[in-house]
Amino acid sequence: MTARLRFTFFFIVFSFLVIIGRLFYWQIVKAEELSLLGQSQYDAFVKITPKRGEIKTSDGFPIVANKVSFLVFATPKEVKEKNKTIDFISSLLTIDSATISAQLSLPRFWVPLKTGVDNATKEMIEKTRIAGIGFEPQFTRLYPESSMAAHLIGFVGKDENGEDKGYFGLEGFYNRQLRGKSGMAVQARDALGRPILSRMSGKTGAIDGRSFIVNIDRAIQFIAEKRLKKGIERYQASGGMVGILDPKTGNVLAMASYPSFDPKTYWEFSEDVYKNPFISNLYEPGSTFKALVMASALDGKVVKPETKCPVCGGPVNLGGYEIRTWNNKYYQNSTMTDVIMHSDNIGMVYAGSMLGIDRLLSYLNKFGIGQLTGIDLQGEVAPNLRSADKWYPLDIATLSFGQGISVTPIELLSGFSAIANEGRRMEPHVVAKIQTPEGETIVIPPKVLEQPISPTTAKVMTEMLINAVSNGEAKWARPKGYRIAGKTGTSQIPIAGHYDPDKTIASFIGFAPADDPKFSMLVIVDRPTTSIYGSETAAPIFFDIARDLLTYYNIPPTE
Amino acid sequence: MKKQHIIVTIVFLLIISLSILQVVVSNSLSITGITLSRLETELTNYQRENALLREKMLLNTSLTQIASKAATLGFEEGKSQIVVGSLLPIALRP
Numbered sequence: 294m295t296a297r298l299r300f301t302f303f304f305i306v307f308s309f310l311v312i313i314g315r316l317f318y319w320q321i322v323k324a325e326e327l328s329l330l331g332q333s334q335y336d337a338f339v340k341i342t343p344k345r346g347e348i349k350t351s352d353g354f355p356i357v358a359n360k361v362s363f364l365v366f367a368t369p370k371e372v373k374e375k376n377k378t379i380d381f382i383s384s385l386l387t388i389d390s391a392t393i394s395a396q397l398s399l400p401r402f403w404v405p406l407k408t409g410v411d412n413a414t415k416e417m418i419e420k421t422r423i424a425g426i427g428f429e430p431q432f433t434r435l436y437p438e439s440s441m442a443a444h445l446i447g448f449v450g451k452d453e454n455g456e457d458k459g460y461f462g463l464e465g466f467y468n469r470q471l472r473g474k475s476g477m478a479v480q481a482r483d484a485l486g487r488p489i490l491s492r493m494s495g496k497t498g499a500i501d502g503r504s505f506i507v508n509i510d511r512a513i514q515f516i517a518e519k520r521l522k523k524g525i526e527r528y529q530a531s532g533g534m535v536g537i538l539d540p541k542t543g544n545v546l547a548m549a550s551y552p553s554f555d556p557k558t559y560w561e562f563s564e565d566v567y568k569n570p571f572i573s574n575l576y577e578p579g580s581t582f583k584a585l586v587m588a589s590a591l592d593g594k595v596v597k598p599e600t601k602c603p604v605c606g607g608p609v610n611l612g613g614y615e616i617r618t619w620n621n622k623y624y625q626n627s628t629m630t631d632v633i634m635h636s637d638n639i640g641m642v643y644a645g646s647m648l649g650i651d652r653l654l655s656y657l658n659k660f661g662i663g664q665l666t667g668i669d670l671q672g673e674v675a676p677n678l679r680s681a682d683k684w685y686p687l688d689i690a691t692l693s694f695g696q697g698i699s700v701t702p703i704e705l706l707s708g709f710s711a712i713a714n715e716g717r718r719m720e721p722h723v724v725a726k727i728q729t730p731e732g733e734t735i736v737i738p739p740k741v742l743e744q745p746i747s748p749t750t751a752k753v754m755t756e757m758l759i760n761a762v763s764n765g766e767a768k769w770a771r772p773k774g775y776r777i778a779g780k781t782g783t784s785q786i787p788i789a790g791h792y793d794p795d796k797t798i799a800s801f802i803g804f805a806p807a808d809d810p811k812f813s814m815l816v817i818v819d820r821p822t823t824s825i826y827g828s829e830t831a832a833p834i835f836f837d838i839a840r841d842l843l844t845y846y847n848i849p850p851t852e
Numbered sequence: 853m854k855k856q857h858i859i860v861t862i863v864f865l866l867i868i869s870l871s872i873l874q875v876v877v878s879n880s881l882s883i884t885g886i887t888l889s890r891l892e893t894e895l896t897n898y899q900r901e902n903a904l905l906r907e908k909m910l911l912n913t914s915l916t917q918i919a920s921k922a923a924t925l926g927f928e929e930g931k932s933q934i935v936v937g938s939l940l941p942i943a944l945r946p
Contacts, residue, residue: 354910355910359903360903360907361900412900412904430896430900437916438916439914439916441915441916512915515915774935
């Protein structure tokens with residue numbers, strides 16, 4: 294009896310030890326693995342895509358917003374009537390049936406069919422209640438103003454991981470802030486896939502992107518684009534661009550270029566048009582550059598507006614090359630004011646030589662030539678200016694009238710705007726404010742970069758530029774009654790070591806109203822064919838836009 | 853003896869009633885999960901509807917759209933403007 298009892302006792306103890314050992318194995322040794330296995334059965338992990346920040350113009354209108362679209366997917370095992378489903382889906386999503394058939398034949402639980410499907414299409418599919426087809430909401434970019442300011446905005450494409458990424462313009466420059474941070478959501482579900490209250494879905498880590506309010510004035514951008522487009526058509530040019538700044542703050546009010554692209558369907562355009570030529574293309578500024586050289590000479594006190602040019606009676610010879618005026622007309626003893634009015638190359642060679650290369654380069658540096666302006670857009674370039682010892686006498690002469698030097702349009706406009714702002718050069722800036730998802734607003738203040746010339750010189754130079762507009766080659770196009778300061782430019786295009794005589798880049802730079810400037814503007818027309826001159830192509834476009842802007846700002850004529 | 857019997861009965865009934873309550877609450881919670889799902893779907897639908905309406909509003913109030921519609925309706929760009937300067941004696945005296 295005792296033996297039987299002992300056997301039973303040891304048997305029970307042994308059994309318990311086996312159970313305890315097994316429990317130890319499952320609950321301690323294999324705990325983590327089993328926990329994950331369990332979670333995979335009742336928890337659904339969902340990636341939360343953050344909402345990309347919006348880009349709003351100065352009036353608060355979102356020129357780039359987000360719209361809800363859908364990723365259509367299929368769960369092949371649940372698709373019942375395969376052929377019918379393939380036919381219906383292929384016709385609605387405009388995908389060929391072979392592609393859908395191949396996707397549905399894949400040995401996968403889940404296959405994507407198409408992204409960016411709109412709500413109407415989604416509802417049409419839903420109404421038919423086809424088994425095995427599902428939708429996942431996602432955000433895509435909405436452009437209410439279509440392709441307006443495309444070069445400024447850039448576009449959103451995909452990176453190597455298939456994630457949204459901004460390219461070019463603001464989307465590229467501020468991509469990290471606009472995109473936000475993705476997070477995860479966990480939702481516990483029962484055997485039928487319904488959510489269980491005791492384990493509510495929890496979102497972690499997702500932060501929406503920041504929104505940007507830009508200095509771009511929607512109305513001005515619209516006017517600039519419309520006038521530029523008409524001008525390019527009228528003058529049968531290859532392209533063109535306009536940049537408009539507030540010279541007192543450096544705020545970019547508008548920037549437009551043609552040819553352009555539609556950010557919504559960017560892939561349908563050549564990659565060459567993605568770059569913003571206003572900040573990325575180099576060109577010879579031609580006579581528009583004379584304003585900077587003359588302002589430097591005036592500020593350096595080597596000439597005055599009434600200083601007479603003793604060498605302006607005819608062409609000058611330098612290093613075996615003959616320098617002429619653009620129209621082969623010469624004015625002996627013309628004043629510096631006349632030199633700017635006639636856009637006299639010889640007069641500019643005189644002013645430049647009086648200043649000397651060292652001082653001229655120093656002034657140009659202060660005007661920001663050869664440096665990045667610091668504009669908050671992706672893709673700005675700026676080649677450095679050569680050091681003083683690398684300039685030959687002929688180079689110095691041609692530099693004085695804007696040849697043999699390459700600048701970007703923004704570089705020139707930024708430097709020129711200093712004349713309109715009492716000699717202060719401001720940093721051009723597109724973004725005015727940043728709005729965080731927490732409701733905080735970060736204001737970007739204007740930034741003074743340099744004071745290349747004194748306020749007195751700026752005033753004198755302004756008067757010379759007003760005279761150039763009122764009595765120069767482009768006087769026929771100017772709006773009557775307004776004091777507008779400006780300068781025409783016609784630069785030839787260097788091809789294989791020489792200048793093409795028939796192809797030019799015509800431009801006009803200026804600001805208005807000259808006594809209290811509201812805007813400074815540069816218009817560039819690339820290879821116009823009806824006329825090669827800036828005064829007959831770029832200037833009328835400039836004045837058309839200026840006329841609209843003066844009305845827009847409610848500025849009455851003063852003369 | 854009788855008192856003990858009453859206590860045991862009360863404890864037994866308490867256990868039974870609490871067990872039933874737990875079943876009811878659990879059942880209710882599991883059903884609320886479905887309600888929650890419905891509410892979440894409804895919320896998503898409203899959010900989607902708002903997004904779609906905002907999308908329509910933005911497209912209809914864009915300058916591009918307004919300019920295009922204005923042109924279709926026959927509006928023309930103003931070519932001339934009248935500026936009333938302070939020098940003009942307009943209606944200064946009756």
